[in-house]
Amino acid sequence: MSQASLLKTDLRSDLRAIVGEQGMLEGDAVRERGATLFHGRIDAELLVRPRSTEQVSSILGICHARGQPVVTHGGLTGLVNGADAGRGEIVLSLESMNTIERVDVAGRSMRVQAGAKLGNVQRAAEEQGMVFPLDLGARDSATVGGNISTNAGGLRVLRYGMMRNLVLGIEAVLADGTVLTSLNRMLKNNAGYDLKQLFIGSEGTLGIVTRAELRLVSRTRSQETLLASLPTFDAMVDLLGRLDSGLGGQLAAFEALWGNYYDYNTTPAAGNSAPLSRGAPFYVIAEALGGDPEHDRAQLESVLGEALEGGIVSDVVIANSETERRAIWAIREDVWEVQNIAPLLTFDVSLPIENMKAYVQEITQSVHGLAGENRCFVFGHMADGNLHIVVAAGDDAATRARVEDMIYRPLAAIGGSVSAEHGIGLEKRAYLPLSRTPAEIATMRLLKKALDPKGILNPGKVFA
Numbered sequence: 057m058s059q060a061s062l063l064k065t066d067l068r069s070d071l072r073a074i075v076g077e078q079g080m081l082e083g084d085a086v087r088e089r090g091a092t093l094f095h096g097r098i099d100a101e102l103l104v105r106p107r108s109t110e111q112v113s114s115i116l117g118i119c120h121a122r123g124q125p126v127v128t129h130g131g132l133t134g135l136v137n138g139a140d141a142g143r144g145e146i147v148l149s150l151e152s153m154n155t156i157e158r159v160d161v162a163g164r165s166m167r168v169q170a171g172a173k174l175g176n177v178q179r180a181a182e183e184q185g186m187v188f189p190l191d192l193g194a195r196d197s198a199t200v201g202g203n204i205s206t207n208a209g210g211l212r213v214l215r216y217g218m219m220r221n222l223v224l225g226i227e228a229v230l231a232d233g234t235v236l237t238s239l240n241r242m243l244k245n246n247a248g249y250d251l252k253q254l255f256i257g258s259e260g261t262l263g264i265v266t267r268a269e270l271r272l273v274s275r276t277r278s279q280e281t282l283l284a285s286l287p288t289f290d291a292m293v294d295l296l297g298r299l300d301s302g303l304g305g306q307l308a309a310f311e312a313l314w315g316n317y318y319d320y321n322t323t324p325a326a327g328n329s330a331p332l333s334r335g336a337p338f339y340v341i342a343e344a345l346g347g348d349p350e351h352d353r354a355q356l357e358s359v360l361g362e363a364l365e366g367g368i369v370s371d372v373v374i375a376n377s378e379t380e381r382r383a384i385w386a387i388r389e390d391v392w393e394v395q396n397i398a399p400l401l402t403f404d405v406s407l408p409i410e411n412m413k414a415y416v417q418e419i420t421q422s423v424h425g426l427a428g429e430n431r432c433f434v435f436g437h438m439a440d441g442n443l444h445i446v447v448a449a450g451d452d453a454a455t456r457a458r459v460e461d462m463i464y465r466p467l468a469a470i471g472g473s474v475s476a477e478h479g480i481g482l483e484k485r486a487y488l489p490l491s492r493t494p495a496e497i498a499t500m501r502l503l504k505k506a507l508d509p510k511g512i513l514n515p516g517k518v519f520a
């Protein structure tokens with residue numbers, strides 16, 4: 057049964073006058089996009105696809121005047137229901153604003169429109185011999201605007217930092233349509249407040265990012281990737297220290313895999329080979345980026361040789377080709393393989409490394425105490441204090457609430473965070489007070505009120 061529209065007819069015609077017929081989607085064509093969301097839902101009736109910052113500004117000007125809520129969409133790969141859109145809201149998609157405007161090799165920066173896909177940005181930098189260092193599994197769908205709005209992290213944070221460290225400048229459109237052009241290109245600029253930081257990680261609630269000036273780094277000459285099996289958690293901490301100091305700052309990634317995650321992702325059904333035998337308590341995937349291939353390999357072998365002799369590492373392989381390197385990373389990145397067991401609940405928490413062993417023991421015990429068949433897999437960016445937890449136990453509302461409680465509650469006492477890199481969205485907003493003080497949340501609300509007084513930008517996300 058079709059429902060009456062909650063949008064006024066003159067809103068449609070005003071928006072059509074800005075973006076044209078091609079720039080609008082209506083009805084099922086909008087709602088069908090919800091199928092690609094992770095646990096999400098799109099009930100909005102109308103989607104607009106502006107082609108320029110000026111069009112974004114005009115759209116927001118109209119929406120602000122009418123108090124019309126707007127949800128911004130990038131590549132829809134976010135994992136916390138941040139892009140969900142209800143009836144009565146309209147969607148503004150950046151998909152037609154995907155131009156890579158300039159790569160400045162000498163200045164080590166590039167300017168892009170916010171709808172550009174991360175993978176295309178990486179390739180454009182590579183064509184000029186440079187690297188845009190943000191990297192994550194969803195690289196060919198996620199957009200730079202989405203990466204900025206979620207302050208994405210990924211696989212090389214240890215070396216290059218999160219998106220916050222990789223953005224030099226931003227152009228954003230405020231709720232009332234004001235265009236805030238702050239496209240700084242320099243690494244250093246202390247002239248007053250650093251306004252771009254307001255939009256990084258604020259999940260589309262303070263403004264719509266339309267363009268960005270990104271930081272580039274030079275391509276390194278050597279890339280070494282290793283997979284090691286280890287007997288204990290403490291051995292992983294030891295190995296992290298040895299690689300960090302022994303490789304002279306070349307360590308770029310250090311990913312921990314609890315044994316059952318490696319074992320499951322290397323079963324024939326998962327389709328990944330097992331370069332090391334299965335059954336070890338822990339595995340580590342690490343990557344080093346350096347300047348002298350021969351010397352760097354020798355240095356790595358020396359550090360690993362000592363770790364093997366000291367019983368820190370049980371076994372280890374170093375990739376000898378790009379194919380072997382990809383095969384090692386696939387074991388880490390094929391997160392969704394485990395959904396063959398049961399519907400998944402996924403978590404991305406951060407906590408001090410010294411608390412990780414006890415925390416993982418506690419949550420695993422709690423999950424195993426649930427009725428029925430259930431499994432708890434842990435892996436993630438250990439060096440960043442960031443663990444991903446995947447619980448295969450069913451995703452009905454009651455199970456979800458119980459499991460969320462098991463994962464999140466223990467974090468408060470150890471100063472952890474309910475979101476290391478995915479954000480809060482709708483999914484985690486009830487748990488925000490576990491990671492932020494009342495004064496912090498009050499200040500966030502103050503900022504929201506100041507920049508979006510009518511509350512039209514991504515309403516209800518981050519906090520109610």
Ligand SMILES: Cc1cc2nc3c(=O)[nH]c(=O)nc-3n(C[C@H](O)[C@H](O)[C@H](O)COP(=O)(O)OP(=O)(O)OC[C@H]3O[C@@H](n4cnc5c(N)ncnc54)[C@H](O)[C@@H]3O)c2cc1C
Binds near residue numbers: 128132193200208266
């Ligand atoms: C397979 C997979 C692997 C992933 N791995 C990682 C990882 O390693 N590290 C990590 O940090 N994340 C990871 N993610 C999640 C990550 O948050 C997203 O991939 C990405 O950063 C979101 O970009 P998007 O364009 O898809 O944004 P969307 O999903 O479209 O939107 C995300 C949020 O940003 C807002 N938004 C989008 N564009 C704009 C804009 N231009 N202006 C204002 N607000 C905007 C939306 O309203 C929403 O709140 C992964 C996701 C998947 C599916």
